Each structure stands twice: as C-alpha cells, then as structure tokens.
Amino acid sequence: MNDEPDLLPLLSAPRVESVYVDDLDVLNAAVQDLLAASGYLAVDAERASGFKYSQRAYLVQLYRTGSKIYLLDPIAFTDAELTQLSEFMANTPWILHAATQDLPCLAELGLYPNELFDTELISRLLGFDRVGLGAVCELTLGVRLAKEHSAADWSTRPLPANWLNYAALDVDVLPEMQKFLQAEIQAQGKEEIVAQEMKNLLRFQPKPAKTERWRSMSNFHDLREPRQLAVAKSIWEAREQLAQKLDVSPGRLVPDSSIVHVAKTLPQTKSKLTGDKAFNGRASRTYLDIWWQALDTGLSVRELPPMRISVGGLPNHRNWPAKFPEADARLQAAKEVIAEASKRLLIPTENILTPDYLRQLCFEPEGFSALEIGNQLTQLGARPWQIDELADELSRALSSAKPPVDPAL
Structure with missing residues (x-):
C-alpha cells in the first residue's frame, strides 16, 4: 500500500446507488432491501452543530453489503x-465511526443497537497513529475519501446533491473497513479486548450538562x-431561552464576547447598549428588548452570584504535588x-485505563492489594481486560509509592 496519502486514488462518489428517503413507501422498501442484504449495518448521522440549538439528526445514512x-x-x-426501521436496526449489528458522536441523536429517533463495531475506537485499540475516518480509510482500503461538507448546516432543505454524495461516502466504506479491521484484530490477538470495549460502548451515556454553564463562557x-x-448570567440565560x-x-444570536463585554462595561441605559458597537451578533439588535431586559435584571437583582463555586469531585490533579503529595506520588507511579x-x-x-478512573484510584484508594484495586476499578467502570492487565502492577506501584523528600527538611 502506498504510504503517501496524496498519491492514493480519490473516492469522490459512492460506489453503489444511493436513495434519498423522505416518503413512507420508500422507507418501507428501504427496510426490506436492508433486511435482504448481509453483514453489519453501516450507520452514520449528520447534525447541524453550530447552526441549531438541538443536537438532533437531520440525516441518517444506512448501508449494508x-x-x-x-x-x-x-x-x-x-x-x-x-x-x-427501529425494529430492524435493533436486531442488526451496526458499524459506526466514532459511535459516541452519533448514538445520542440516533437514540432520540428511537434507534438503538444491540451490537456495535466502532471503527474509530477499534483503530485506537489496534494502535493506529491516525484514527479519523479519512485516515483509517487510507490505511485499510488504500483510497482517499472526499471530505468536504462535515461542518455544513444539515438542517438545510432541500439538501444539495453534493452534500448527499458526501454523506453516502461515509457509509459506503464502512463494511470493507470492518472486514479489514476484524482481520487485524485477530492478527493482534485482541478479540477479547475489542469484544469487551464494544459491549461497554453499548452502555454509553453522554455526560450530564455542567451546572451553571454560563460560567463556561469564553473570556x-x-x-x-x-x-x-449577575449581568452575564442574566443575558446568558435570556440567550439560552431564545436559542431554544x-x-x-x-x-449565532450573540457571541460570548458580546455578553462578557456588556457585563464588564455595565451600560446603564438602553440607548448606550444600542450604541455600543462591541455588543454585536446577528440578533444583537433584532432582539434588543430581550437583551436590555436581561441586562436590567442583572443590574437590579439583589442576590448576587458568588465569584467562585465549589466544584464536586476530585481536586485538580495539577495541584496534587503541592497539596496532596502522597496522592501525586501514587499517580506518577501508576502512570x-x-x-x-x-x-x-x-x-x-x-x-x-480511563484517566479519571486512574486519578480516582490514586487519590482515594480503597486498598493496595490486587484484589482491592481490581474491585475498585470494577466499580469505577473498568473492563475485565484492563483489570487483568493492570491490577497486579498497580498494586506493587501504589504500595511502594512515596512522595519526594524535600531536601530542605
């Protein structure tokens, strides 16, 4: 296989016929065609991230050999x-690339897998240096994949033909990719590792939204x-309500920078807010009454938010050397x-091993024997193969870890 991606042939159009499905009769025929086909079901979804508030799917691509x-x-x-369609998909194994990106929006449609083959995660487990769809396609199939519309607004209707062409390519290559990767899994003897990771992936749930998300604004x-x-919080909440x-x-209504600017300058009248060119954005003047009401609320509210909030969970591990030297010693040994x-x-x-699991183990170990470490890792969510590979060595490392001695003492 040629190692120079630019010299590889370009796959610019799907190699089988693609059909746009927006009619019930066409959908029913599609399900029958997919039922009669064989192998894994290649699945992908396109959203309108950066354009729409919701993360719903605006296109779902399906293909089977x-x-x-x-x-x-x-x-x-x-x-x-x-x-x-949902019943068919619930009884057919899926192939996806980077499944965690698409599983939530597919679940919103009532589409759930009972078996997964994630080509991105499996490429990681096989030690590939690059794991994007295009890179894995080059490595496994020896072709370059035309990737031109990944950041498009997929809520657009009608969808342009060249966008649909791009979308079809994403599933066209997956069945062949799956066969190549399956052979590599066997060659590396990683069948059990992959099986456990794919089973774990079926339980994937998106992380819950942060509390007080307004504190995450840029600047x-x-x-x-x-x-x-108080002003930043009030305008951010007004923007959220309008965006929903x-x-x-x-x-796309008003950027974070505009909200932070207004919160810094605290204009006292609506006319000053109107005349402030630094308060910009597509909806900065269209919905000026909303922004002014939110600003006025922030200026007058009596109960002010604290400058800092206590965050649950472990302390930031970057602070461990100074504040928690014993835990840091365990973490360095475990790394x-x-x-x-x-x-x-x-x-x-x-x-x-998931870095959060490792930090939790090192900060609050429930014991130092291999059995105790294995039990704690199991409770955290580690898979059996990880515990088999790590428990004994982690037991020795954590048991002997000592913080460095301060030469001044």
Missing part, C-alpha cells in the same frame, strides 16, 4: 413511522465583580504502569 445506500430524512417521519475570567457576573425557542445555536502497558499492548494510554 448488497443493498443500496439510504439517506434518511428523519424530519419527514413520525416516531410511529420509524417503528419498522469569563475577565469579569471581576459579582455585579458583572428559535432552535438556533446560541453563539508508569499505564505507559508500560501501552507499549506492551500498542494501545494509547487513555484506552488502557
């Missing part, structure tokens, strides 16, 4: 009309007074174990 490629417009169907750290925080109502990405396992198995360190 021997079928046509189906480009499903989920907006065109009710939940009841998707029942037949929020520029605000130095509680009153400024209009189904528009919040930043050496993880690094060694990564070299031995040719798997990235973050896939050897």
